[in-house]
Amino acid sequence: MAFEAPRRLVRALGETTPDGDDWLARLPEAAERAVALRGLSAERVQVPGGRSSLVVLVREADGTPAVLKLAPRRARPESERAALAHWGGLGAVQLRGEAAAGEDAAGEGAAGEGGEGVLLLERLHPDVSVRSLPEAKALLEAAGALRRLWVEPPDGHPFETVAERTGRQAEAMRAGAAADPEVAPLVDAALGAREELLAGPPPARLLHGTFRQSKVLAGDRMPWLAVGPDPVVGESAFDLARLVRDRVEDLIAQPSGASTTRRRVKRLAESLEVDQERLRGWTLFRAVESGVRARRVGREKDAELLLEFAGWL
Numbered sequence: 001m002a003f004e005a006p007r008r009l010v011r012a013l014g015e016t017t018p019d020g021d022d023w024l025a026r027l028p029e030a031a032e033r034a035v036a037l038r039g040l041s042a043e044r045v046q047v048p049g050g051r052s053s054l055v056v057l058v059r060e061a062d063g064t065p066a067v068l069k070l071a072p073r074r075a076r077p078e079s080e081r082a083a084l085a086h087w088g089g090l091g092a093v094q095l096r097g098e099a100a101a102g103e104d105a106a107g108e109g110a111a112g113e114g115g116e117g118v119l120l121l122e123r124l125h126p127d128v129s130v131r132s133l134p135e136a137k138a139l140l141e142a143a144g145a146l147r148r149l150w151v152e153p154p155d156g157h158p159f160e161t162v163a164e165r166t167g168r169q170a171e172a173m174r175a176g177a178a179a180d181p182e183v184a185p186l187v188d189a190a191l192g193a194r195e196e197l198l199a200g201p202p203p204a205r206l207l208h209g210t211f212r213q214s215k216v217l218a219g220d221r222m223p224w225l226a227v228g229p230d231p232v233v234g235e236s237a238f239d240l241a242r243l244v245r246d247r248v249e250d251l252i253a254q255p256s257g258a259s260t261t262r263r264r265v266k267r268l269a270e271s272l273e274v275d276q277e278r279l280r281g282w283t284l285f286r287a288v289e290s291g292v293r294a295r296r297v298g299r300e301k302d303a304e305l306l307l308e309f310a311g312w313l
Contacts, residue, residue: 012051077117091148162234
């Protein structure tokens with residue numbers, strides 16, 4: 001079969017590597033090789049798929065349905081592998097085959113040859129996410145899935161910390177504010193919140209890193225399981241902050257959007273025993289960071305929604 005990258009992936013990678021990258025050009029051959037090395041049979045490429053990886057629905061040699069995921073090195077697929085191995089299927093999708101045993105020689109060979117990370121995962125129901133539920137139920141189920149992921153990181157872990165990740169983001173935000181004075185007040189507020197939050201953080205946990213409703217899929221082993229982490233180690237409020245702004249376009253469309261957002265912060269903080277002010281602060285930082293980044297790559301509509309949302313906080 002043809003392993004063609006979905007338009008969503010092509011567009012997203014084009015935003016992060018505007019000068020071009022040959023990973024996409026080499027992707028069909030890398031996918032074909034990964035399938036053959038593992039003795040898999042490919043069914044179809046998942047469309048629209050993700051923004052940082054190619055997802056192929058496959059079957060193992062014994063007929064077991066699975067998912068083959070290929071991601072460029074900058075998407076940190078080996079960090080994802082380490083997090084999934086540590087969670088061991090509790091709240092998150094499970095690694096399959098040699099990946100589950102930590103002996104993914106074929107995947108590491110592919111990465112070395114073509115810059116790809118290869119993960120073989122259990123098959124969930126890719127077209128059924130928590131986002132398909134009514135909003136109140138979706139938030140409840142998503143929060144429950146997220147709680148199960150917040151565990152102690154392994155000793156000597158390889159994961160980036162919240163301080164490190166947000167430090168890189170802060171530099172880009174300052175550059176964005178310098179180029180666009182209109183966003184400078186929000187950037188200043190977000191950076192100030194970050195400094196306060198990092199001054200006395202609660203105990204660190206292993207976090208999903210990019211959690212939202214669409215990252216929680218229906219499964220057979222458990223009703224809902226998280227997928228696609230970009231793991232990071234830090235306080236729980238950082239992870240929960242991304243969930244606060246889910247369905248931001250619906251919030252913006254509501255006359256009571258600002259008050260609904262504040263109630264959502266309060267409800268999520270209480271349900272997951274997270275400090276409300278710390279959740280508000282990280283929600284502000286992450287919304288402004290995403291808004292500035294969206295404006296930088298030309299997604300003006302997304303930028304406007306995110307920055308208006310941030311203004312409510």
